[in-house]
Amino acid sequence: MGEIFNHLWDGAVYALSAWNILAIIIGYIIGIIAGAIPGVMAVTAMVLILPYTFTLEPLFAISLLMGIYKGGAYAGSITATLFNIPGTPEAAATALDSYPMFKQGMQKRSLEIALWASVFGGTVSNLLLVFTAPPLAEVALRLGPPEIAALILFSLTAVITLLGDSRMDIWKGFISITLGLMLATVGLDNMSASRRYVFGIEDLDNGVPFVLTIIAMLALSEVFIQAEKVGSFTLGDAAGAVSRIIPYTWKQRWKDLKFCLKDLIRSSFVGSLLGALPGIGATTAAFVCYGEARRSAKKDARFGNGDPRGIAAPEAGNNAVAASSLIPLITLGIPGSVAAAVMYGAFMIQGMIPGPMLMMEHPEIIYGLFVLLIITDFLGAFVVALPFISVVQKIFKNLNYSLFFPGVVVCCVVGVYAEEFNVFNLRIFLMLGFVGYIMRKMGMSIPPFILAFILGPILERNTRTALLLSNDSPMIFVQSPIALGLLILAVAALGWSLWRKTRGAKGVLEVPEEFKH
Amino acid sequence: MKKLLVVLTCCLALALAAVPALAKDYPTKPITAYVPLSAGGTTDVFVRTIAPYMEKYLGKPLILVNKPGSGGAVAISTLAKAKPDGYTFSWANLPTLVTIPQMRKLTYDPKELVYIASPMHYDYVLYVAKDSPFNSLKELIDFARKNPGKATYGTPGLGTTNHLGVAWLANHEKVKMVPIPFKGNPKSVAAVLGGHVVACNTSTTASVSSFKGGKLKPLVIMSANRIPLTPDTKTLKELGYDFSQFSCLGAVFPKGTPEPIRKKIEEAIKFALSQPEVQKKAKDELYVSIDFLDGKKYRELCDQYWGIWGGILKEVGLKKF
Numbered sequence: 160m161g162e163i164f165n166h167l168w169d170g171a172v173y174a175l176s177a178w179n180i181l182a183i184i185i186g187y188i189i190g191i192i193a194g195a196i197p198g199v200m201a202v203t204a205m206v207l208i209l210p211y212t213f214t215l216e217p218l219f220a221i222s223l224l225m226g227i228y229k230g231g232a233y234a235g236s237i238t239a240t241l242f243n244i245p246g247t248p249e250a251a252a253t254a255l256d257s258y259p260m261f262k263q264g265m266q267k268r269s270l271e272i273a274l275w276a277s278v279f280g281g282t283v284s285n286l287l288l289v290f291t292a293p294p295l296a297e298v299a300l301r302l303g304p305p306e307i308a309a310l311i312l313f314s315l316t317a318v319i320t321l322l323g324d325s326r327m328d329i330w331k332g333f334i335s336i337t338l339g340l341m342l343a344t345v346g347l348d349n350m351s352a353s354r355r356y357v358f359g360i361e362d363l364d365n366g367v368p369f370v371l372t373i374i375a376m377l378a379l380s381e382v383f384i385q386a387e388k389v390g391s392f393t394l395g396d397a398a399g400a401v402s403r404i405i406p407y408t409w410k411q412r413w414k415d416l417k418f419c420l421k422d423l424i425r426s427s428f429v430g431s432l433l434g435a436l437p438g439i440g441a442t443t444a445a446f447v448c449y450g451e452a453r454r455s456a457k458k459d460a461r462f463g464n465g466d467p468r469g470i471a472a473p474e475a476g477n478n479a480v481a482a483s484s485l486i487p488l489i490t491l492g493i494p495g496s497v498a499a500a501v502m503y504g505a506f507m508i509q510g511m512i513p514g515p516m517l518m519m520e521h522p523e524i525i526y527g528l529f530v531l532l533i534i535t536d537f538l539g540a541f542v543v544a545l546p547f548i549s550v551v552q553k554i555f556k557n558l559n560y561s562l563f564f565p566g567v568v569v570c571c572v573v574g575v576y577a578e579e580f581n582v583f584n585l586r587i588f589l590m591l592g593f594v595g596y597i598m599r600k601m602g603m604s605i606p607p608f609i610l611a612f613i614l615g616p617i618l619e620r621n622t623r624t625a626l627l628l629s630n631d632s633p634m635i636f637v638q639s640p641i642a643l644g645l646l647i648l649a650v651a652a653l654g655w656s657l658w659r660k661t662r663g664a665k666g667v668l669e670v671p672e673e674f675k676h
Numbered sequence: 677m678k679k680l681l682v683v684l685t686c687c688l689a690l691a692l693a694a695v696p697a698l699a700k701d702y703p704t705k706p707i708t709a710y711v712p713l714s715a716g717g718t719t720d721v722f723v724r725t726i727a728p729y730m731e732k733y734l735g736k737p738l739i740l741v742n743k744p745g746s747g748g749a750v751a752i753s754t755l756a757k758a759k760p761d762g763y764t765f766s767w768a769n770l771p772t773l774v775t776i777p778q779m780r781k782l783t784y785d786p787k788e789l790v791y792i793a794s795p796m797h798y799d800y801v802l803y804v805a806k807d808s809p810f811n812s813l814k815e816l817i818d819f820a821r822k823n824p825g826k827a828t829y830g831t832p833g834l835g836t837t838n839h840l841g842v843a844w845l846a847n848h849e850k851v852k853m854v855p856i857p858f859k860g861n862p863k864s865v866a867a868v869l870g871g872h873v874v875a876c877n878t879s880t881t882a883s884v885s886s887f888k889g890g891k892l893k894p895l896v897i898m899s900a901n902r903i904p905l906t907p908d909t910k911t912l913k914e915l916g917y918d919f920s921q922f923s924c925l926g927a928v929f930p931k932g933t934p935e936p937i938r939k940k941i942e943e944a945i946k947f948a949l950s951q952p953e954v955q956k957k958a959k960d961e962l963y964v965s966i967d968f969l970d971g972k973k974y975r976e977l978c979d980q981y982w983g984i985w986g987g988i989l990k991e992v993g994l995k996k997f
Contacts, residue, residue, distance in 0.1 A: 350857050492884075519889070
């Protein structure tokens with residue numbers, strides 16, 4: 160333990176220079192802008208900037224990318240709160256409660272809860288990265304295909320809490336999940352590379368791109384919904400609520416912290432654990448944390464109507480993923496997420512290969528990075544995010560919404576194009592936006608679709624890999640105690656949520672607030 | 677303001693007039709080059725390392741555009757539709773020209789492309805975990821012979837040369853080894869470290885960190901030559917097999933690009949490879965082998981491996997065309 164502090168001190172001496180701190184701030188600003196613009200992901204910004212880091216100093220380049228990563232991880236919640244359009248997919252869960260809270264005039268409160276929850280989750284995960292990375296990586300390695308498949312199945316059940324309470328809503332939710340899983344099968348089959356549902360179109364070989372689908376379903380379809388009302392919009396009267404802004408007092412802040420503390424802690428740990436497993440990602444973590452917060456709350460909780468825990472849990476969870484997804488990278492040299500793969504690239508460009516050797520040969524670089532990571536959350540929150548949200552609030556108070564929504568569409572189109580520079584993608588984008596619009600009109604909720612779309616390929620790959628390993632015997636899922644435990648948990652969670660839902664429902668068609676558009 | 681506008685218009689007119697220049701003046705404007713894999717991987721970093729020297733030789737900027745997807749086929753099919761005026765070329769991995777066209781229908785015919793040159797080839801190593809009971813390739817094959825279906829190996833995807841190389845070996849030895857496809861080399865290495873598969877056949881870069889960290893044991897070099905990373909590990913050839921796993925990076929122009937233009941880019945690549953900085957970075961940081969092949973040799977090797985890899989694809993049931 161003492162050794163770690165020594166390394167941290169050396170790392171701090173090595174890394175804490177004015178330039179690196181400036182790099183973090185610049186990066187955080189870029190990240191927060193990219194994350195806040197619907198359609199532009201922080202990862203997209205990282206990928207676009209990556210080639211230019213070729214000529215930069217190693218730690219400057221890496222701090223810059225770290226800043227973007229962390230800034231983007233928080234910023235998605237800003238547009239989620241203000242317009243119900245998550246700037247990044249991981250903020251989709253946040254929108255379920257932050258948008259209703261905003262509509263009640265408490266925009267400062269919802270934006271700040273998201274920010275402090277992000278800092279909390281980020282910091283817990285930073286500390287876990289510094290102090291427990293090797294054992295955590297060991298655990299992550301031991302989880303093989305059958306365990307991951309069971310874990311994904313369990314994560315999918317978090318969706319159930321997102322569904323409405325009536326029988327009708329549950330059925331619609333299942334249709335939504337099925338559609339998401341179906342869309343995920345388009346493209347080259349990820350095991351044998353045979354084509355599925357591509358109709359001879361080579362552009363579809365890669366499948367329907369991830370970012371594109373999420374932006375289309377979450378942002379574009381929301382713009383279509385809002386466009387219906389555009390005639391009735393007036394200046395500064397978005398949802399008829401922005402005119403009255405309820406101030407957020409210190410007393411209220413303290414109360415919210417105490418109220419959310421349990422969920423913050425749980426979500427930070429759950430997010431960190433999910434982040435350490437390769438390929439699961441922040442969106443899943445956000446939904447699982449949201450689901451867990453909701454499952455553990457009392458039946459009379461105001462989830463979906465602006466419950467602070469519904470903002471704190473997913474934000475802490477998705478920000479916890481940021482640092483912990485670097486665990487496999489730093490301890491094993493294996494990038495566990497897209498963003499970690501970009502960081503891997505950044506190291507490679509600097510002539511370093513991340514992994515155990517880098518940790519042994521140049522601990523000052525790795526620990527320097529840790530120190531920078533730890534300060535990024537605070538630096539970003541105080542220096543960049545707080546001023547940013549107060550500016551954003553001022554701008555959006557007097558915003559002409561009939562101009563804003565076309566602007567969102569432009570940003571989305573640019574974001575989608577920037578991902579692969581392929582015009583074909585824009586066509587799928589428009590089509591999917593329209594599909595999302597129809598689904599919303601029919602009362603099907605979008606988040607289960609997104610979660611299924613993200614988890615589907617991981618579930619399929621791991622299930623099939625497990626079966627390959629076991630010579631097609633499904634016993635592999637019950638032989639591993641971890642997989643068996645997770646499967647039992649999944650079934651129990653499913654049964655319990657459904658039982659709890661149907662008990663109160665009595666067949667009444669009540670649409671929960673978060674799905675009313 | 678008005679003056680400035682006039683000057684700008686004149687400049688623009690001049691610039692436009694210069695476009696249909698002759699091949700001997702080539703290049704007169706920046707050249708776009710597609711990179712078939714995502715930014716930050718070995719291939720990408722290698723290409724970005726040699727690009728400045730190619731620019732120096734050509735006197736015009738080289739714009740590198742990452743077009744990952746479909747194992748690299750996305751970049752090549754975009755290239756195949758480009759104008760053959762010498763201002764668009766693509767880096768290409770061997771599978772996009774040799775194995776993928778035999779596995780699925782594509783919108784380009786790799787035999788029609790103009791092969792510029794190949795600057796380097798990849799090296800492949802078959803690893804087992806450090807605590808694995810196998811200390812030689814022979815022991816692994818004996819195990820596979822006694823336990824059919826138990827000898828699993830990680831690959832970065834079915835139909836990759838990593839898969840086909842071991843498939844050739846298993847076929848040659850008449851044993852059953854089970855390929856397990858993972859999403860990329862790093863995950864295939866992770867599966868060995870976690871004990872989920874017995875072995876993995878990976879490109880060197882993905883394994884450097886784990887190998888140096890003492891977590892992997894190399895059994896055999898699958899590619900043609902011994903490598904500096906594991907100097908004591910023998911190659912397949914040295915163990916008496918008449919086979920080596922070959923995959924290289926090359927550059928291709930669309931069909932119909934004039935020969936003088938091809939020659940110019942070939943020379944630019946050769947010039948870049950002669951730089952000591954490039955050679956050092958390739959050896960010490962990227963763990964790839966610089967191995968210049970001119971357009972003709974590159975094409976010949978691709979043709980030769982069309983047959984070799986095609987035969988193995990047929991044996992494993994992946995050959996469709």
